[in-house]
Amino acid sequence: MLNLNRLKKTKGRFSLINTQEAKVVDVINNSLIWGARNFLKEQGFIWVEVPTLTKITGACENVDTLYKQDHFGEKAYLAQTGQLYLEAKIPLHKKVWTIITSSRAEELADDRHLNQFQLIELERQGDLEALLKNTEGIIKSMLKEALKDNSETLQELERYDELQRWLAEPFPRITYTKAVGLLKEREINWGDDLTSKEEKYLISVYGNKPLFITHFPKKIKFFNMRQNDDDEEVVNSADLIMPYAGESVGAAERENNHERLVKRLQESQMFKILSSQGKTVDDFKDYLDLIKEKPILHSGCGIGFNRVSQSVLGVNDIRISTNFPLQRGVLY
Amino acid sequence: MLNLNRLKKTKGRFSLINTQEAKVVDVINNSLIWGARNFLKEQGFIWVEVPTLTKITGACENVDTLYKQDHFGEKAYLAQTGQLYLEAKIPLHKKVWTIITSSRAEELADDRHLNQFQLIELERQGDLEALLKNTEGIIKSMLKEALKDNSETLQELERYDELQRWLAEPFPRITYTKAVGLLKEREINWGDDLTSKEEKYLISVYGNKPLFITHFPKKIKFFNMRQNDDDEEVVNSADLIMPYAGESVGAAERENNHERLVKRLQESQMFKILSSQGKTVDDFKDYLDLIKEKPILHSGCGIGFNRVSQSVLGVNDIRISTNFPLQRGVLY
Numbered sequence: 001m002l003n004l005n006r007l008k009k010t011k012g013r014f015s016l017i018n019t020q021e022a023k024v025v026d027v028i029n030n031s032l033i034w035g036a037r038n039f040l041k042e043q044g045f046i047w048v049e050v051p052t053l054t055k056i057t058g059a060c061e062n063v064d065t066l067y068k069q070d071h072f073g074e075k076a077y078l079a080q081t082g083q084l085y086l087e088a089k090i091p092l093h094k095k096v097w098t099i100i101t102s103s104r105a106e107e108l109a110d111d112r113h114l115n116q117f118q119l120i121e122l123e124r125q126g127d128l129e130a131l132l133k134n135t136e137g138i139i140k141s142m143l144k145e146a147l148k149d150n151s152e153t154l155q156e157l158e159r160y161d162e163l164q165r166w167l168a169e170p171f172p173r174i175t176y177t178k179a180v181g182l183l184k185e186r187e188i189n190w191g192d193d194l195t196s197k198e199e200k201y202l203i204s205v206y207g208n209k210p211l212f213i214t215h216f217p218k219k220i221k222f223f224n225m226r227q228n229d230d231d232e233e234v235v236n237s238a239d240l241i242m243p244y245a246g247e248s249v250g251a252a253e254r255e256n257n258h259e260r261l262v263k264r265l266q267e268s269q270m271f272k273i274l275s276s277q278g279k280t281v282d283d284f285k286d287y288l289d290l291i292k293e294k295p296i297l298h299s300g301c302g303i304g305f306n307r308v309s310q311s312v313l314g315v316n317d318i319r320i321s322t323n324f325p326l327q328r329g330v331l332y
Numbered sequence: 333m334l335n336l337n338r339l340k341k342t343k344g345r346f347s348l349i350n351t352q353e354a355k356v357v358d359v360i361n362n363s364l365i366w367g368a369r370n371f372l373k374e375q376g377f378i379w380v381e382v383p384t385l386t387k388i389t390g391a392c393e394n395v396d397t398l399y400k401q402d403h404f405g406e407k408a409y410l411a412q413t414g415q416l417y418l419e420a421k422i423p424l425h426k427k428v429w430t431i432i433t434s435s436r437a438e439e440l441a442d443d444r445h446l447n448q449f450q451l452i453e454l455e456r457q458g459d460l461e462a463l464l465k466n467t468e469g470i471i472k473s474m475l476k477e478a479l480k481d482n483s484e485t486l487q488e489l490e491r492y493d494e495l496q497r498w499l500a501e502p503f504p505r506i507t508y509t510k511a512v513g514l515l516k517e518r519e520i521n522w523g524d525d526l527t528s529k530e531e532k533y534l535i536s537v538y539g540n541k542p543l544f545i546t547h548f549p550k551k552i553k554f555f556n557m558r559q560n561d562d563d564e565e566v567v568n569s570a571d572l573i574m575p576y577a578g579e580s581v582g583a584a585e586r587e588n589n590h591e592r593l594v595k596r597l598q599e600s601q602m603f604k605i606l607s608s609q610g611k612t613v614d615d616f617k618d619y620l621d622l623i624k625e626k627p628i629l630h631s632g633c634g635i636g637f638n639r640v641s642q643s644v645l646g647v648n649d650i651r652i653s654t655n656f657p658l659q660r661g662v663l664y
Contacts, residue, residue, distance in 0.1 A: 017421065023424050029380075034379075051656040053448055054663065055664060057664070070400075089655070116384065323382075323421070324381070
């Protein structure tokens with residue numbers, strides 16, 4: 001009888017490395033990554049390598065969770081994302097992707113955050129609608145590959161019918177504003193980020209399957225998410241929240257108006273923290289210059305591989321999704 | 333007219349990111365990685381994720397080129413290899429692989445070394461002969477995919493016929509001892525490592541194509557390379573040296589005799605350095621325990637993706653093989 005919960009623990013993890021539970025996770029992860037790769041190839045995305053030891057441009061909004069690194073006397077960071085480097089390749093290829101080990105120095109070791117995880121990132125010419133088609137496509141391709149290769153195992157885990165159900169129809173979509181309306185009794189204010197509890201509630205309202213929440217408030221999202229033409233308080237973005245795992249994909253159009261982009265950077269919460277550390281707009285110069293020279297409308301997303309894996313496995317602890325769950329207090 | 337040499341430079345690299353030369357490198361790299369992935373899938377290798385922020389067990393023999401990192405008060409390192417973590421999965425899957433961004437703090441910025449590069453690693457149950465079949469197979473699959481997708485470009489670069497020639501026959505193999513005999517006039521002593529100049533000479537003697545050099549002296553190789561049953565001064569290892577790039581793959585049987593393995597670790601050059609830094613055999617305990625419990629004969633290799641790319645492109649500078657060549661004095 002499989003007991004995936006054995007894999008929650010981080011200490012003494014090597015003693016579990018060759019258990020049947022670990023085998024199940026490995027083979028499902030192998031299928032999931034192949035489902036992603038196959039989709040990206042079919043859709044004409046070009047794989048591009050990106051650096052993971054970077055300037056501040058390897059940070060996403062969570063600049064307070066950067067691992068700092070010395071690079072022969074220069075201040076460097078372990079990349080959280082390869083997004084800006086991928087975006088730089090849009091003019092040449094129109095559709096690009098990469099996969100990195102994303103590093104986040106989250107100090108609190110919990111069931112939702114790993115200090116390192118696999119992050120699949122893609123960028124494409126086009127708007128949010130084109131991107132969401134790809135986002136839903138890649139997730140469904142991952143699920144299909146897992147079902148195809150592991151039907152018996154997924155039956156045993158009582159996940160098979162559930163995953164089939166997720167595939168049957170388009171993922172539902174609601175706006176952030178509508179979500180807040182549904183959550184009112186939970187005392188959320190427009191402009192607050194959603195908690196994982198609130199995500200769970202929304203998923204339960206929308207049929208217990210992956211759910212897109214779109215058009216988040218500009219002020220809580222990354223500086224280069226493109227603002228909506230009709231409502232400049234929101235950005236053309238979407239988070240995909242998945243059962244068990246919560247936020248699993250972050251997706252958005254990228255601001256391609258250079259002037260607005262610089263202004264958004266300067267006004268961002270992230271930049272306030274960076275300024276206090278001596279950083280300036282110049283640290284983003286290479287990226288900003290590229291957008292100035294080639295202001296192509298493009299969109300991209302980052303898929304937290306281990307969150308998807310967690311959701312497919314149907315477990316409440318992300319540590320189960322990997323052999324080497326890195327957290328505070330443990331190293332492998 | 334394509335001039336790949338434009339891509340040698342590291343400073344101001346963003347201005348080259350959307351050149352036709354960068355496009356050629358990107359699409360060839362995309363084909364190469366697909367060639368590798370397809371081969372590994374066909375041969376039944378399971379992809380497994382490995383950590384890249386690790387204990388000392390993420391080091392290969394070059395412990396003096398480790399990036400040090402603080403992990404909430406614990407000493408950690410940016411992984412050079414995921415080998416030992418992959419080996420831990422052998423009992424479960426027999427054949428496993430991964431791809432990581434390998435980090436090497438080589439201080440000297442030159443045309444042969446990047447501080448970060450893509451490293452494809454595979455481990456399998458079986459001996460060196462079985463492994464070398466896979467090693468040659470994966471490299472040839474990479475070349476074939478590049479030729480299939482980019483025949484015109486490779487014609488233009490005058491690489492097409494050359495790469496076809498490499499595919500036509502098995503890669504030649506010589507022992508290290510024979511190589512040293514051929515190099516005698518160059519004043520090499522048995523036991524010395526080969527210089528890149530010497531590698532180039534050997535390649536010229538063996539038809540200017542990829543060449544396996546096997547059975548290196550034990551004392552200059554990683555502690556867990558398995559010693560030869562008939563000659564205990566050498567290990568059952570092979571380096572694949574490729575035109576233009578030199579050493580591109582390191583392959584070996586892994587020592588599966590626990591007692592001998594511990595002794596080899598303690599006697600290794602690497603361990604001398606580590607001891608002076610306060611490390612002990614205990615830092616390798618998880619790995620050593622696994623070998624003790626499941627002493628399965630297995631073998632593995634690490635493929636320096638950018639070296640293969642450099643060789644396929646036919647260029648003398650590894651910086652040409654990537655959009656973001658990380659070296660001392662530059663960050664992206």
